[in-house]
Amino acid sequence: MRRRDLMTGLLTLAAARATAARADTPPLPVVASFSILADMVREVGGPGVAVTSLVPPDGDPHEYEPKPSDLRTLAAAGLLVVNGLGLEGRMTRLADSSGFRGPVCVASQGVKPRTMTEDGGATVTDPHAWQDPRNGALYARNIAAALAKADPARSDAYRAAGERYAAAILETDAWVAQQFAPIPQARRVIVTTHDAFGYFGARYGIRVLAAEGISTDAEPSAKGIARLVAQVKREHVRAVFLENMTDPRIARALAKEAGAAVGEPVYSDALSPPDGPAPTYLSIFRHNVPLFVAAMRG
Numbered sequence: 376m377r378r379r380d381l382m383t384g385l386l387t388l389a390a391a392r393a394t395a396a397r398a399d400t401p402p403l404p405v406v407a408s409f410s411i412l413a414d415m416v417r418e419v420g421g422p423g424v425a426v427t428s429l430v431p432p433d434g435d436p437h438e439y440e441p442k443p444s445d446l447r448t449l450a451a452a453g454l455l456v457v458n459g460l461g462l463e464g465r466m467t468r469l470a471d472s473s474g475f476r477g478p479v480c481v482a483s484q485g486v487k488p489r490t491m492t493e494d495g496g497a498t499v500t501d502p503h504a505w506q507d508p509r510n511g512a513l514y515a516r517n518i519a520a521a522l523a524k525a526d527p528a529r530s531d532a533y534r535a536a537g538e539r540y541a542a543a544i545l546e547t548d549a550w551v552a553q554q555f556a557p558i559p560q561a562r563r564v565i566v567t568t569h570d571a572f573g574y575f576g577a578r579y580g581i582r583v584l585a586a587e588g589i590s591t592d593a594e595p596s597a598k599g600i601a602r603l604v605a606q607v608k609r610e611h612v613r614a615v616f617l618e619n620m621t622d623p624r625i626a627r628a629l630a631k632e633a634g635a636a637v638g639e640p641v642y643s644d645a646l647s648p649p650d651g652p653a654p655t656y657l658s659i660f661r662h663n664v665p666l667f668v669a670a671m672r673g
């Protein structure tokens with residue numbers, strides 16, 4: 376065997392060993408606060424991670440109640456990924472009481488937050504930043520950086536996957552913008568149960584009207600509903616959308632009062648189960664946008 380061949384052979388062998396070592400390393404246990412983040416972590420982490428979502432698909436992250444099993448899941452985690460912007464109130468306390476001392480990735484870090492004034496006059500931060508895909512791309516990169524730090528052996532793979540995923544998210548953003556482009560400004564209105572589409576509306580020039588505020592924990596007031604009904608009638612809005620994780624009665628009552636149709640459920644704060652219409656972050660946009668466009672066209 377020539378010296379050069381021997382070297383190549385040894386190097387190949389060493390590379391194969393390194394790959395085997397990486398493949399043998401058990402996946403990093405990652406806990407995500409809700410299903411949309413869990414999907415993002417899976418996209419970026421691939422086979423390197425084992426992801427658990429505290430709030431399951433179709434679950435409401437605003438109404439999260441810790442289960443005893445969540446404490447155990449969190450205690451065994453190598454990384455906790457949260458949204459931030461005030462979405463995870465009770466969850467932060469859960470992380471403290473589980474004894475979790477691991478790294479926490481705030482996926483929305485670097486997002487320009489939207490604030491809004493609630494009925495009582497209080498200024499609150501809108502947590503639904505992922506509804507603007509440009510923020511979603513930032514989430515992907517933040518998650519990739521956190522995974523690379525928590526699991527350095529796979530850092531190159533995480534960073535590469537994070538960049539690929541961010542690019543796919545931005546492609547989706549361009550597609551969404553294209554769908555709304557032919558709709559005249561005056562028709563760009565959507566009505567939903569809770570105010571989860573503020574970032575989405577700001578991104579694509581859509582006015583968003585909602586019965587509830589940015590959380591789902593307060594029932595809408597009779598006065599608020601009456602005002603919204605009047606606005607829906609005045610603007611000839613054709614459909615009222617309910618989110619997959621909110622109480623459908625509000626949208627139904629609103630639509631009935633205003634003489635509008637109840638649209639198919641749209642996905643705001645939670646994915647559908649795997650066999651449903653929006654099992655991934657990107658499929659949320661592919662599902663919601665045609666429904667919004669059809670309602671705007673009337």
Ligand SMILES: [Zn+2]
Binds near residue numbers: 590591644
């Ligand atoms: Zn929400």
